[in-house]
Every structure is written in C-alpha cells, then in structure tokens.
Amino acid sequence: MVAHLVTLKLALLRNGLRRSAWQVVGLVIGLLYGLGFAALLVVGLVVLAVQGDQEVAATTLVLCGGLLVLGWWLIPLVAFGVDATLDPQRFTTFGIPRRQLLVGLALAGLVGVPGLVTVVVALTSAAVWWRDPAAVAAGVVGAALAVAVCVVGSRATTTALAPLVTRRKVREIGTIVVLVPLFMLGPIMAAVGSGLSSVSDSLPEIARVVGWTPFGAPWALPADVAAGSWGPAVAKLVIAVATLAGLAWVWDRALTRALTGGEQREGSQAKVRGLGIFGRVPATPVGAVAARSLVYWLRDPRYAGAVVVVPLVPVMLAFLGGADSLLLLLSAPVGALLFGWAISADVAYDSTAFWTHVAAPITGAVDRWGRVCAALAIGIPGTLVLAVVSLAVSGRWGLTVPLLGFSLGVLATSLGASSFVSARVVYPVPKPGESPFSTPQGSQTAAMISQMVGMVALCALLLPSAGLAVAAALTGSVVLGVVTLVVSIALGAVFLRVGVRLGGAQYDRRAPDLLTTMRGFA
Structure with a gap:
C-alpha cells in the first residue's frame, strides 16, 4: 500500500504534465531552480568539508538545518492547500491501515522539487565529516531523521491545524502576516545581516543551544560524534527520535479526527441587515x-x-x-x-x-x-x-x-x-x-x-x-x-x-x- 500511494502521487504528477504543456514548462523551471539552489548549498557544504573547521561546520549545519525544518513546518500553514493531490480525506471510504497510510503519505510528500532538494542537501551534509567515518555514519542517520522530521512535521502541523487555518479570519490574518515580510524582504535582510555581523561571535553558542531543540538535534548529532562527545550525541539522537515519534502521534490523531469527522467547514454566523454593499450602489x-x-x-x-x-x-x-x-x-x-x-x-x-x-x-x-x-x-x-x-x-x-x-x-x-x-x-x-x-x-x-x-x-x-x-x-x-x-x-x-x-x-x-x-x- 505504501508503494501504491507513492506510485499514485507519481501518476498524478505525470497525468498533470500530460494535461498541459505549461505544467511541463513550470516543472522544468522549478526543477532547474531547485537543483540550482541545491547545487549552491552543496558547494557550500563542500567548502565546509575542505576547510575542516568543525566548529564552523557544526554552527552552519545546525543553524541552517534548523531553519530548513522550521520552514517545512510553517510554510504549509500559510500556503495551505499547496499540495492537495493526496488529500487524506479522499481515502475515507478505503479500508487502508493507518500505519501504511501515514508512511505512504509521508513518502509521497517527498515527491516533488522541495522534497528532492531537501533529501540531496541533507545527505550531502554528511560528507562534511568525511575525515571521521563514525561522524559520517552519524551524519547519514541525522540526515535521515532530519528529512523525516521535516516531512512528518509538515503533515502533522497542517492536519492538526486544518480546522483553524481554514477559517476565513485566520486566512486573512495569515495573508497579512506573510505578505508584509515578503514585501519588506530587502530591509529585513539588511537588518538581519547587520544583526548577524554584530552577534557573529555568539553564533557558535546559539548553535549549541539550537542543537538541543527538535529543529537542530538531527543536524548536531554528527558534530558531537566528531568531537568524541558520545553522551550529548546519544541525547540528541533521543531528542530527534522522540520528536519524530511525537509528530507521528500528533499526525495520527489529527488524521483520525479528519477521516472520521468529515470535512469541517466554517459556518456563516455573520448577521447582515439589508442588502449591505448592494444597497449602497445604483440599482x-x-x-x-x-x-x-x-x-x-x-x-x-x-x-x-x-x-x-x-x-x-x-x-x-x-x-x-x-x-x-x-x-x-x-x-x-x-x-x-x-x-x-x-x-x-x-x-x-x-x-x-x-x-x-x-x-x-x-x-x-x-x-x-x-x-x-x-x-x-x-x-x-x-x-x-x-x-x-x-x-x-x-x-x-x-x-x-x-x-x-x-x-x-x-x-x-x-x-x-x-x-x-x-x-x-x-x-x-x-x-x-x-x-x-x-x-x-x-x-x-x-x-x-x-x-x-x-x-x-x-x-x-x-x-x-x-x-x-x-x-x-x-x-x-x-x-x-x-x-x-x-x-x-x-x-x-x-x-x-x-x-x-x-x-x-x-x-x-x-x-x-x-x-x-x-x-x-x-
């Protein structure tokens, strides 16, 4: 069933490309853009690997990796409905075992440009520790956990918060919250750059703190192994696994509610007197x-x-x-x-x-x-x-x-x-x-x-x-x-x-x- 769900996602993508030439062009452009972005990140990782400075490598991976995880969790909330090709509610009438449905939907979530870029970058990050075989192995494990936390966390947040996100007032507020930073990206980036330059000496300490959070723990695992800090490495492995398990539990409960409760639509409670705007314009x-x-x-x-x-x-x-x-x-x-x-x-x-x-x-x-x-x-x-x-x-x-x-x-x-x-x-x-x-x-x-x-x-x-x-x-x-x-x-x-x-x-x-x-x- 897991393989069938992944195949279904691929079939939907293929049929969509056959339906319109614009979709083919769009996919090619998106793929080139994503691979170009991934290539830049890979080059950066190679530079880190060549330099061999473990502290710089650990700081960069933990902070950037934490932002990647956070992006996977939050972006779908403001872009709700961005990938509805395998909406779980469409499987309500099918007797699919819950565990297989969860695993299948998670793997299907990697089908696409964002998933491909994330997997490539995550696995390449393990090569930063090429001087230490144990750290490389830990990097591969951490990369796999990081990708899983990204995908499962994305599904968990969107499914659990779907009843809230689908409300009109929440969507309107979310639109404002996202549009303002996007439009002001230039000034914000300038301010962030200025702020980072002023706290550059504190970045390693910030990375160490982030490494103990669910966002940074998978990325900090190989750094601890490379430094010989086996106790913190095991602790961060536990944090990453516990985070994944907790997210899977939240997703499972939210999915159960969605499949058994049906689609929740926002009821109209507004009381309008008269014709509203229609009564204020010429007839x-x-x-x-x-x-x-x-x-x-x-x-x-x-x-x-x-x-x-x-x-x-x-x-x-x-x-x-x-x-x-x-x-x-x-x-x-x-x-x-x-x-x-x-x-x-x-x-x-x-x-x-x-x-x-x-x-x-x-x-x-x-x-x-x-x-x-x-x-x-x-x-x-x-x-x-x-x-x-x-x-x-x-x-x-x-x-x-x-x-x-x-x-x-x-x-x-x-x-x-x-x-x-x-x-x-x-x-x-x-x-x-x-x-x-x-x-x-x-x-x-x-x-x-x-x-x-x-x-x-x-x-x-x-x-x-x-x-x-x-x-x-x-x-x-x-x-x-x-x-x-x-x-x-x-x-x-x-x-x-x-x-x-x-x-x-x-x-x-x-x-x-x-x-x-x-x-x-x-």
Whole structure:
C-alpha cells in the first residue's frame, strides 16, 4: 500500500504534465531552480568539508538545518492547500491501515522539487565529516531523521491545524502576516545581516543551544560524534527520535479526527441587515457587478495582496533612496499600478461562480465597467493618500500637479490593460476560500508569462506620461507639470475606455469558453 500511494502521487504528477504543456514548462523551471539552489548549498557544504573547521561546520549545519525544518513546518500553514493531490480525506471510504497510510503519505510528500532538494542537501551534509567515518555514519542517520522530521512535521502541523487555518479570519490574518515580510524582504535582510555581523561571535553558542531543540538535534548529532562527545550525541539522537515519534502521534490523531469527522467547514454566523454593499450602489447592472467586486476587495484574502502591500511602498522606497529623494514620489504611481493590475485575474478569481455572469446574461461592457468601478472606489482614495504622504515626507509640494496627474493616469491605464487581460487569459488560481499562497498545478508558468507580457505592454503604454512626469520633476517647470496632468489623465482615460471596450468584446465572444476552462480547473 505504501508503494501504491507513492506510485499514485507519481501518476498524478505525470497525468498533470500530460494535461498541459505549461505544467511541463513550470516543472522544468522549478526543477532547474531547485537543483540550482541545491547545487549552491552543496558547494557550500563542500567548502565546509575542505576547510575542516568543525566548529564552523557544526554552527552552519545546525543553524541552517534548523531553519530548513522550521520552514517545512510553517510554510504549509500559510500556503495551505499547496499540495492537495493526496488529500487524506479522499481515502475515507478505503479500508487502508493507518500505519501504511501515514508512511505512504509521508513518502509521497517527498515527491516533488522541495522534497528532492531537501533529501540531496541533507545527505550531502554528511560528507562534511568525511575525515571521521563514525561522524559520517552519524551524519547519514541525522540526515535521515532530519528529512523525516521535516516531512512528518509538515503533515502533522497542517492536519492538526486544518480546522483553524481554514477559517476565513485566520486566512486573512495569515495573508497579512506573510505578505508584509515578503514585501519588506530587502530591509529585513539588511537588518538581519547587520544583526548577524554584530552577534557573529555568539553564533557558535546559539548553535549549541539550537542543537538541543527538535529543529537542530538531527543536524548536531554528527558534530558531537566528531568531537568524541558520545553522551550529548546519544541525547540528541533521543531528542530527534522522540520528536519524530511525537509528530507521528500528533499526525495520527489529527488524521483520525479528519477521516472520521468529515470535512469541517466554517459556518456563516455573520448577521447582515439589508442588502449591505448592494444597497449602497445604483440599482443597475454595472452597480450590481461593482457591488459584487467590492465584496471581493473587502473580504477575499486573494485581493489582500493589492491592498496590504500598498502602505509599505513608501517605506520600501524610503529605504532604497531616502526620505527626501525623488524616488519616494514613486509611491503613488506604484500604488496605483498595484491597484489597477489587481483585477487582471478577476475572472479567474470568480472560478465557477462566473456562471452567474454568463447566465444573467450581462454584456461584456457591463461586466468590465462594474469591475473597474469597484477598483476605482478603492484605488482613487489609496492613490491620493499615497501622493499626499510622499509629498509631505519629501517636502516637494511643488510637484503636486504632475504627481497627481501621472498617478491617476497610471491607475486608469492599468485598469484598462487589466480589463482586457482578465477577459483574454484565465489560468488556475487559488480557489475561493483557499490561501492566496497556494499554487494550483500548472498555474505558475502560465501566470508568469501572461503577467509578464501584460506588464510589458502596460509599461509601454505609460512611457509618454512617464517621460513628461520625469521631465517635470527634474526641471520643476510649472508648465510641464500642467502638461503632465492633462496628458496623463487624458491618455489614461483613452486607454481605460479602449481596454474596457476590447475586454468587453473578448468577454462577449469568449464568456462560455472562459467558464468551461475554469470548470476544468476545479
């Protein structure tokens, strides 16, 4: 049965590749990226082995290995649903012995780029101790335990916390918690680098402490053997084995609850009086579409990315160029671009609920304008706030006119481009209720190429306005500022109208095909 589950995972992967050429391309790119990353880590391990400094090797392996284990445990919680090909609940009606099911699912969890990279790096780490055969043997045992703790811990945390993670409020908070560090990765890495340089002398002591934790014990085992510290080595072996046993027990109990209790869905307890947003918009087809889209903007975690990161744009630009630099003034145009481009996957985000638009029926122009109006209701205030904040911080109030004109032009132009792209291209996206960080099979490459092509075209449309805005900012000319305002808003209005018109034509021609395509993703 264990071999059958692993074979099933491989068959699902193979069938997925046959279904779409994009999945083949995506797998190849992911594999090359993963193997390249693994190659860099292996080179680093070889350097450690050649140097022969046991303290440096032990410190590096324990700290980096501990982070690897922690990543395996935590990342699936924010990317819940990232690998649902062998969902345990699908085996509810099969009389599979629990132990075989656990082992089979654990081994199947290694099938993929992350599992392959982890196994390669873990086994290579044993070669660091090549001068001591006993340490090499301990390194192999520790590597096997580390990989097992990674996989079993990942399954245990996701299965045990599934009832909590699937709640909408928890997903929304998780989206914010993850998006903020990702967007601020540059400043965070700079701060971490500065912090590490200041505590570099303390890293060996920190590694010794981490080596006594479940995260670092498997990686610290060969270092103790190489140093002849057999007592601590045995103790850390016990910690690693006990951790694995405890995680397996937690996973077993959580899996039992999931298989016998059925899928737990969050009940709707919200009490809504009246029509909510639908009662505050004009009673027209465009108003209805706009109200439905506003509900997405306000309640769907998948739209949070376009909203949460916008306030961080000035912080990032201030970090890159300083609070008084012209670079800070890009906050409003960049924010406008994020707001406008957020609806480039609007139809895909509808998923099978798109049938309501097809069955209504409504024209493509109504659908496009409704979604645009919802984005404008969020984007215009956000863009204006960013413009005022960046002007106030930088003290360049003389550039108010060109900045506002260019920013609003960017918003209108990006909404026009998005209106066409979302009606022309749909690809697998996280389904409603799933984490915005989940990655449906075959979506990465198609999404990347369509977004890249669309962004290049959008940047080309913005070139005239951008050139005027840069000239106005560098010269301080009032005339150029007014010209930038007029030209940017005029071009933005034209591109918005053209984008909505072309997108509406695509919608009228392809709406049933779009729905059929998305049903195939479900």
